[in-house]
Amino acid sequence: MQENLYYLLRERSLKSPVDLGLEIVGGKTVSYADLDNGSARIAKLFQELCLVPGDRVLVQVDKSPQAVMLYLGCLRAGMVYVPLNTAYTATELAYFLSDSEPRLVVCGPQAADKIELEAARIGAPHVLTMDERGAGTLMEQAGTLPPKNDILSLKSGDLGAILYTSGTTGRSKGAMLSHGNLSSNALALHRIWGWIPGDVLIHALPIFHVHGLFVALHTAMLNASRILFLPRFDADKIINLLPRATVMMGVPTFYTRLLHNPALTHDACRNMRLFISGSAPLLKETFESFETRTGHRILERYGMTEAGMITSNPLDGERLPETVGFPLPDVKARVADEHGVALGTDEVGVLEIKGPNVFQGYWRAPDKTQAEFRDDGYFITGDLVRMDQEGRISVVGRAKDLIISGGYNVYPKEVEVCIDNLEGVAESAVIGIPHPDFGEGAVGFVVLHRDANVSERSIKDALADSLARFKIPKKFFFVDELPRNTMGKVQKNLLRERYSDIFRNTGP
Ligand code: MCA
Ligand code: AMP
Numbered sequence: 001m002q003e004n005l006y007y008l009l010r011e012r013s014l015k016s017p018v019d020l021g022l023e024i025v026g027g028k029t030v031s032y033a034d035l036d037n038g039s040a041r042i043a044k045l046f047q048e049l050c051l052v053p054g055d056r057v058l059v060q061v062d063k064s065p066q067a068v069m070l071y072l073g074c075l076r077a078g079m080v081y082v083p084l085n086t087a088y089t090a091t092e093l094a095y096f097l098s099d100s101e102p103r104l105v106v107c108g109p110q111a112a113d114k115i116e117l118e119a120a121r122i123g124a125p126h127v128l129t130m131d132e133r134g135a136g137t138l139m140e141q142a143g144t145l146p147p148k149n150d151i152l153s154l155k156s157g158d159l160g161a162i163l164y165t166s167g168t169t170g171r172s173k174g175a176m177l178s179h180g181n182l183s184s185n186a187l188a189l190h191r192i193w194g195w196i197p198g199d200v201l202i203h204a205l206p207i208f209h210v211h212g213l214f215v216a217l218h219t220a221m222l223n224a225s226r227i228l229f230l231p232r233f234d235a236d237k238i239i240n241l242l243p244r245a246t247v248m249m250g251v252p253t254f255y256t257r258l259l260h261n262p263a264l265t266h267d268a269c270r271n272m273r274l275f276i277s278g279s280a281p282l283l284k285e286t287f288e289s290f291e292t293r294t295g296h297r298i299l300e301r302y303g304m305t306e307a308g309m310i311t312s313n314p315l316d317g318e319r320l321p322e323t324v325g326f327p328l329p330d331v332k333a334r335v336a337d338e339h340g341v342a343l344g345t346d347e348v349g350v351l352e353i354k355g356p357n358v359f360q361g362y363w364r365a366p367d368k369t370q371a372e373f374r375d376d377g378y379f380i381t382g383d384l385v386r387m388d389q390e391g392r393i394s395v396v397g398r399a400k401d402l403i404i405s406g407g408y409n410v411y412p413k414e415v416e417v418c419i420d421n422l423e424g425v426a427e428s429a430v431i432g433i434p435h436p437d438f439g440e441g442a443v444g445f446v447v448l449h450r451d452a453n454v455s456e457r458s459i460k461d462a463l464a465d466s467l468a469r470f471k472i473p474k475k476f477f478f479v480d481e482l483p484r485n486t487m488g489k490v491q492k493n494l495l496r497e498r499y500s501d502i503f504r505n506t507g508p
Helices: 005-013 032-048 065-077 091-098 109-122 137-143 181-192 212-224 237-246 252-259 284-294 365-370 414-421 456-463 494-498
Strands: 021-024 029-031 054-061 080-083 105-107 125-128 161-164 172-178 201-202 224-229 247-250 272-277 298-303 310-314 330-338 349-354 381-386 394-397 403-405 409-411 425-436 439-448 475-478
Touching: 005 032, 005 212, 021 065, 029 403, 032 065, 032 137, 054 065, 054 091, 065 080, 065 125, 065 137, 065 161, 080 284, 080 310, 091 172, 105 109, 109 125, 109 365, 125 137, 172 181, 172 403, 181 310, 201 212, 201 237, 212 224, 212 247, 212 298, 212 310, 212 349, 212 381, 237 252, 247 252, 252 272, 252 284, 298 381, 403 425, 403 439, 409 414, 414 425, 414 439, 414 456, 425 494, 456 475
Parallel strands: 021 224, 054 080, 054 105, 080 161, 105 125, 201 224, 201 247, 247 272, 272 298, 439 475
Antiparallel strands: 021 029, 161 172, 298 310, 330 349, 349 381, 381 394, 403 409, 425 439
């Protein structure tokens, strides 16, 4: 049986009338037939470059329809797509290159020289470029080739993508997602969110993470829907598009920013069917203000890179704030203590899950994979949850030391290591503090060596060489010492309490 995800996406998306596909706002539409043709030419290029199924294609490019073609081309030809946040620095990229060992790297033209050197160092034979308009050497070369129209026959366990997600202790781990993981999740979401013919999706998310790449694109393609494709979030543009759209997906920051715009009204949302939020907790306050202003109850769902979407509030039943709803069909969920012992109704514990959406393990890291699974195959999410009598889940915290800022993950440990390596720094702690725009904002506490000549500015500048800017703490405090418990562990809770309102007056 053909279990290549692209087979399913192609079959369903090509049912649309010819002009449907990605509509570049203020520009032309790249139809699903165009996407199919572009992906087939890219598949031909892979063949010309002697890439074989299973080879990794590492991609760090801006959002464009051609970037979507590249993703679909990888699926179609059996390559493993490895997307990276465009904010990652050359230092971060060097790690992803050596870990994933791609045969092809596609990057922005301005980064190409540096990346060619890195690629040569690890033996990646090909580096091609793609700019924010989708132009560059990749499309130049693919455009001259005939389309390779077949779709490689794959099994559901074959890998479709590796998405990097950081661990709590150190370097990022590559979560291996199979065609079956992705297609089972896409089909379930398409069904439970009640997609109907004529639905139009506003797509303003980045396409290097699960939310924008898989959840949004796959469900819209399964529905052969028009996608209003924005390069990035822009509140004014989105509000202008709302009367033409029926579905929008976003991180909570999208919703708080929309609420700051007086043009967001009941009338602007008259055509909308569904607003979906995820990737970070949606505050009750945001949920309620949005309902008052627009008449819509945002549907909150919960997921993670390793498993795609895990739970969702119901389309037709009660959508409750501060809950993430019920496990998706086919997803089994239980709440357990740190030893994996199941807890009862309403008890707080770690969510453990099993299902066709759960990934195949971490790339070349069997020990890390083993550590995150129970013997009976349940995956330990690291999220602290409570499940009520009906099976409805609320995320109440995280067992993992993680900050989620505007939907991006910031791993304190990774940032602390970089700060600690700076001259003059004795030690540091990084925590997340409630932030009105980003949900949580990272804050750094730094203990300096005596006579060190270090300022907040000098730390931020130094970190910018090694860390993506969204990971750099928004504020730093210089302290004489970090609060520690009797075991010597830094008491981040105390810092979180003491500094809880430092972002109170920060606007979007
Ligand atoms: C940008 N900056 C940020 C963030 N984004 N700082 C902290 N957190 C952020 N998320 C910084 C930039 O580095 C820059 O700092 C300054 O803010 C302005 O940058 P700009 O590019 O103008 O920001 P923006 O366009 O306003 O972006 C904010 C955003 C964006 C629209 C909220 O971050 C975004 O699109 N987030 C969505 C993330 C997402 O898709 N997550 C899904 C992950 P400086 O001035 O210092 O340079 S998938 C997932 O989590 C799971 C599976 C799930 O459940 O979905
Ligand atoms: P990522 O590593 O980017 O896949 O982020 C996954 C994490 O985002 C999850 O483990 C949760 O901690 C968090 N997350 C995603 N959706 C929600 C949500 N609706 N509410 C609370 N946390 C969420």
